[in-house]
Amino acid sequence: MTAHAPTRFEVLGGVGLLALIACAKMEPPPGAPADPLPPQVVAIRPDSLVVPPNFDGSAEFIFDEVISEGSSPNQGLGTGDLERLIILSPSDEVPKVSWKRNRITVRPKEGWQPNRIYRIELRPGVVDLRRNRSDSTVVITLSTGAPAPEHRLDGRVLDWTRGQPAVGALVQAELLPDRLAYRVATDSNGAFSLAPIPNGEYVVKGVLDQNRDMRPDPRELYDTVRVAVGETSVGEVWAFPHDTVGPRIENVAVRDSTTATITFTQFLDPVQR
Structure with missing residues (x-):
């Protein structure tokens, strides 16, 4: 699947929460011309909104160039640079995220469950070897037997x-x-x-x-x-903060003989009567 078939996968603009730092072991070749363009996803696997029979592989985001693995490894803890850019749902576990030079592969830790709609989102923040940062979101929608979502x-x-x-x-x-x-x-x-x-x-x-x-x-x-x-x-x-302790009076300032300003320790519900 290529980027020339935009109906096959979804690309959304967005603001990333984390820019990856280029891996120290991966550098652009000496004397290479300057490349100001960020890495772009040119293909995904499998195609979105399809039901691959007996699918047991990994979802893949394929780029037009080699990307950086980042400085923090992906160890299944959710703290790796690439792990922080992937949202896989529905799943309560940190997904398995792997770097494959010009690809990022993703699969649930517990494996693909039958008759579900999976949403695999790659957020902005992927960088290439020249530290150009992507600013697009790419979403793969994968069905393991459930009807296509709308x-x-x-x-x-x-x-x-x-x-x-x-x-x-x-x-x-x-x-x-x-x-x-x-x-x-x-x-x-x-x-x-x-x-x-x-x-x-x-x-x-x-x-x-x-x-x-x-x-x-x-x-x-x-x-x-x-x-x-x-x-x-x-x-x-x-x-807002949730706790079991209600608001308490923190201060009372007397303004005149009929008016006082009461300050509470927490914000009050504006719609309460």
Whole structure:
């Protein structure tokens, strides 16, 4: 599959969260002409929105040149430079990500499960040997027997404590009743578009992914929204701290004989009565 068949795979603009550092062992040849262009995906395997029979291989992103492996190895911990650029869902495990000179290969740690729709996203941040950085997102949609998906979810995540868009936040959409989780990251405006995914009822969680592992952590700020079958708009998800301790009075400033300003230790719900 080549980049001349854009209907076969999806390329989206986006803002990367991590630029890879070129591997010290891989350098451009001496005297080579300057190359200001970033590496481009020219093919994917298998093709998107197909059902490969008895597929047991790896999904592949193929580039037009040799790319850098990065300085942090990919050891299945989610801390490798290339591992941080891959979002494979639905899966709760860190996928197996490998560098193959001009290819990145991906497969679930637990193997491909039958009758599922997999979404393998390569985020911006891949660099070549001259440290040119890609700024595009490429998505492979792989079916292991389930019907081809045509649904999408759009919305925005905001940081409650700062009152501003949450850049690079984790969005996890759990398909009910099995709670299969599809994930994506927000852009520079806190917006996200998760597609294509199966139609159904979802519980969408917006998380301020402080450790950048694309997994929810109980200590991270979040909130959830329930989305009915057939709905595509998630709306705004305000991520805020969750704990079991209610707001406490921190200070009382008396302004006059009838007015006082009370300051609490936490933000209050603006819609409460």
